Amino acid sequence: xxxxxxxxxxxxxxxxxxxxxxxxxxxxxxxxxxxxxxxxxxxxxxxxxxxxxxxxxxxxxxxxxxxxxxxxxxxxxxxxxxxxxxxxxxxxxxxxxxxxxxxxxxxxxxxxxxxxxxxxxxxxxxxxxxxxxxxxxxxxxxxxxxxxxxxxxxxxxxxxxxxxxxxxxxxxxxxxxxxxxxxxxxxxxxxxxxxxxxxxxxxxxxxxxxxxxxxxxxxxxxxxxxxxxxxxxxxxxxxxxxxxxxxxxxxxxxxxxxxxxxxxxxxxxxxxxxxxxxxxxxxxxxxxxxxxxxxxxxxxxxxxxxxxxxxxxxxxxxxxxxxxxxxxxxxxxxxxxxxxxxxxxxxxxxxxxxxxxxxxxxxxxxxxxxxxxxxxxxxxxxxxxxxxxxxxxxxxxxxxxxxxx
Amino acid sequence: xxxxxxxxxxxxxxxxxxxxxxxxxxxxxxxxxxxxxxxxxxxxxxxxxxxxxxxxxxxxxxxxxxxxxxxxxxxxxxxxxxxxxxxxxxxxxxxxxxxxxxxxxxxxxxxxxxxxxxxxxxxxxxxxxxxxxxxxxxxxxxxxxxxxxxxxxxxxxxxxxxxxxxxxxxxxxxxxxxxxxxxxxxxxxxxxxxxxxxxxxxxxxxxxxxxxxxxxxxxxxxxxxxxxxxxxxxxxxxxxxxxxxxxxxxxxxxxxxxxxxxxxxxxxxxxxxxxxxxxxxxxxxxxxxxxxxxx
Numbered sequence: 001x002x003x004x005x006x007x008x009x010x011x012x013x014x015x016x017x018x019x020x021x022x023x024x025x026x027x028x029x030x031x032x033x034x035x036x037x038x039x040x041x042x043x044x045x046x047x048x049x050x051x052x053x054x055x056x057x058x059x060x061x062x063x064x065x066x067x068x069x070x071x072x073x074x075x076x077x078x079x080x081x082x083x084x085x086x087x088x089x090x091x092x093x094x095x096x097x098x099x100x101x102x103x104x105x106x107x108x109x110x111x112x113x114x115x116x117x118x119x120x121x122x123x124x125x126x127x128x129x130x131x132x133x134x135x136x137x138x139x140x141x142x143x144x145x146x147x148x149x150x151x152x153x154x155x156x157x158x159x160x161x162x163x164x165x166x167x168x169x170x171x172x173x174x175x176x177x178x179x180x181x182x183x184x185x186x187x188x189x190x191x192x193x194x195x196x197x198x199x200x201x202x203x204x205x206x207x208x209x210x211x212x213x214x215x216x217x218x219x220x221x222x223x224x225x226x227x228x229x230x231x232x233x234x235x236x237x238x239x240x241x242x243x244x245x246x247x248x249x250x251x252x253x254x255x256x257x258x259x260x261x262x263x264x265x266x267x268x269x270x271x272x273x274x275x276x277x278x279x280x281x282x283x284x285x286x287x288x289x290x291x292x293x294x295x296x297x298x299x300x301x302x303x304x305x306x307x308x309x310x311x312x313x314x315x316x317x318x319x320x321x322x323x324x325x326x327x328x329x330x331x332x333x334x335x336x337x338x339x340x341x342x343x344x345x346x347x348x349x350x351x352x353x354x355x356x357x358x359x360x361x362x363x364x365x366x367x368x369x370x371x372x373x374x375x376x377x378x379x380x381x382x383x384x385x386x387x388x389x390x391x392x393x394x395x396x397x398x399x400x401x402x403x404x405x
Numbered sequence: 406x407x408x409x410x411x412x413x414x415x416x417x418x419x420x421x422x423x424x425x426x427x428x429x430x431x432x433x434x435x436x437x438x439x440x441x442x443x444x445x446x447x448x449x450x451x452x453x454x455x456x457x458x459x460x461x462x463x464x465x466x467x468x469x470x471x472x473x474x475x476x477x478x479x480x481x482x483x484x485x486x487x488x489x490x491x492x493x494x495x496x497x498x499x500x501x502x503x504x505x506x507x508x509x510x511x512x513x514x515x516x517x518x519x520x521x522x523x524x525x526x527x528x529x530x531x532x533x534x535x536x537x538x539x540x541x542x543x544x545x546x547x548x549x550x551x552x553x554x555x556x557x558x559x560x561x562x563x564x565x566x567x568x569x570x571x572x573x574x575x576x577x578x579x580x581x582x583x584x585x586x587x588x589x590x591x592x593x594x595x596x597x598x599x600x601x602x603x604x605x606x607x608x609x610x611x612x613x614x615x616x617x618x619x620x621x622x623x624x625x626x627x628x629x630x631x632x633x634x635x636x637x638x639x640x641x642x643x644x645x646x647x648x649x650x651x652x653x654x655x656x657x658x659x660x661x662x663x664x665x666x667x668x669x670x671x672x673x674x675x676x677x678x679x680x681x682x683x684x685x686x687x688x689x690x691x692x693x694x695x696x697x698x699x700x
Contacts, residue, residue: 038520038630040521041521042520042521043519141530169412172674199673199674200669200673200676203679204676204677205634206419208415208419208555208671209676210670212412212415212549213670216408229522229628232522234624236624238554240528240542240624241550241552242543242552261522262520262525262626263525263626264527266525266527267525298518298519298520300520358477
């Protein structure tokens with residue numbers, strides 16, 4: 001009898017010890033998977049790692065006994081390299097959560113892997129709206145923007161302003177195709193017409209051939225379904241070939257502050273496009289951006305991709321802190337994140353929908369004239385705001401199996 | 406049909422850059438037997454040099470056309486003196502690896518400080534002649550709107566290419582140089598300083614790359630990776646034209662620009678690969694390249 005009781009005690013003690021050990025598992029590893037060296041590296045790249053570090057510091061989780069590590073890798077804009085790194089991170093390095101993952105091609109590939117391995121992806125860089133539509137996953141949250149929203153906001157505004165015939169200049173991969181498809185839908189729906197399209201390889205340096213074809217089409221709007229260096233080169237060379245002075249208008253469907261900085265206001269002035277973050281929106285964004293730019297080698301202000309890394313991780317940290325520990329079940333953590341409303345100084349208050357779409361307002365900006373700008377990085381005028389619920393694809397149109405109808 | 410003329414002209418413009426860059430490579434390979442993978446990085450340095458001249462010292466485009474090739478050329482000569490010359494006589498692979506490493510380092514340093522999106526550089530707006538403001542604006546040719554700057558690029562690079570060809574193939578200096586490649590010992594016996602000549606030749610090749618960089622600055626963004634994106638195509642041009650052949654690389658440069666331009670019109674998705682398809686075909690049929698001598 002005595003033996004049995006002591007055995008019982010021992011068993012209970014062991015069980016308790018094991019239980020508390022599980023509850024005390026407060027380690028998390030963050031993987032910043034991005035383009036560290038190529039044409040998109042100013043949009044994400046090293047800046048995304050800086051944003052992740054700032055989120056870790058600001059979360060205050062270290063003081064509560066959490067151990068948080070950040071690893072970073074370059075996917076070189078190649079889906080095969082991206083998945084190889086991701087697989088190693090999950091299997092060997094025990095990475096719990098992926099952030100940034102810009103480039104739609106890479107993002108869609110990593111999305112599948114993350115689901116298979118029950119990890120988490122907060123995607124702040126890729127544009128394709130498929131991430132929360134046909135390819136939606138219980139492990140993925142799409143944080144900053146997507147092609148549907150860009151098309152909806154910029155496309156609609158331009159058609160309303162009289163740009164009813166469109167010609168697309170499209171980057172020939174998943175992102176460009178998605179952006180072209182979503183924008184075409186909006187243009188047609190708003191009463192406009194798409195009269196042609198030309199697809200150029202990713203990372204081209206000369207766009208004059210494509211621009212001449214666009215010019216010959218006589219379309220009122222030339223929609224640039226590309227990004228990064230491809231877009232800046234298109235804009236610069238369009239000015240050279242007299243496209244804008246000839247009466248056609250360029251529509252930058254996806255432009256970032258870094259692109260405008262690189263073009264200079266003289267070339268970029270008057271462009272309309274949509275972003276969900278700008279450093280000079282309010283006191284919260286200004287304070288963050290100032291701290292951010294001080295830590296950057298080239299003193300750049302944060303892009304919306306980098307701001308998204310910070311905002312997404314802050315919400316993630318709040319959630320795992322509330323859970324108390326043991327944050328390694330991806331589906332469970334993401335479900336919890338969806339239950340909790342988001343609130344941070346960068347994107348304001350928001351929510352995450354069942355399909356993984358994070359909702360926040362979309363801002364239509366116009367690039368300032370050189371005379372209106374007070375100095376470097378003072379580039380945008382806010383000309384319209386669309387609330388999150390109207391900016392993104394409504395759930396009624398969603399093809400995502402996670403959405404109950 | 407009109408659109409086709411326009412594409413031909415645009416192809417010729419791109420061909421000018423291919424020609425200038427592959428010419429520099431051909432000069433360096435022909436005279437030094439070095440496969441200069443740093444060429445793209447040096448081209449990028451030329452563009453950055455123009456940017457710095459304008460934004461730090463206020464020296465404009467026209468002077469940059471002269472100063473940038475000299476500055477970058479001197480940088481090249483230092484590279485040759487301190488590193489490349491020790492590889493003379495070794496397998497090509499060593500030179501290739503060394504210059505490739507140099508390219509990665511140079512690009513990495515620039516990217517670290519200037520990011521990847523690049524910096525703006527405007528088309529020069531001086532001097533004002535008649536109704537023209539420098540090289541800004543364009544002319545309506547009927548079938549297309551030709552930016553004056555692009556026209557300038559074609560004419561100027563053609564002149565530079567032919568001048569280089571003349572220098573190497575038709576002058577006494579060029580003859581010495583070619584002789585030095587064939588038999589350095591014998592040429593030295595005539596009292597010619599062969600190592601110095603080699604260094605100057607490398608400087609000339611590098612200077613041509615920098616010149617192309619300055620020419621391209623107003624068209625493309627001044628970006629750390631601008632050379633890396635271009636250099637692979639240029640190598641294909643050199644291979645097609647025949648390694649080391651001066652005239653071959655000039656003609657192939659322009660011709661491939663035109664072929665690429667036509668591809669952009671008829672089947673744009675393939676425009677990044679067409680040059681390499683041609684390269685494979687040429688190598689299969691004539692491994693020495695179109696104008697190359699047998700090794």
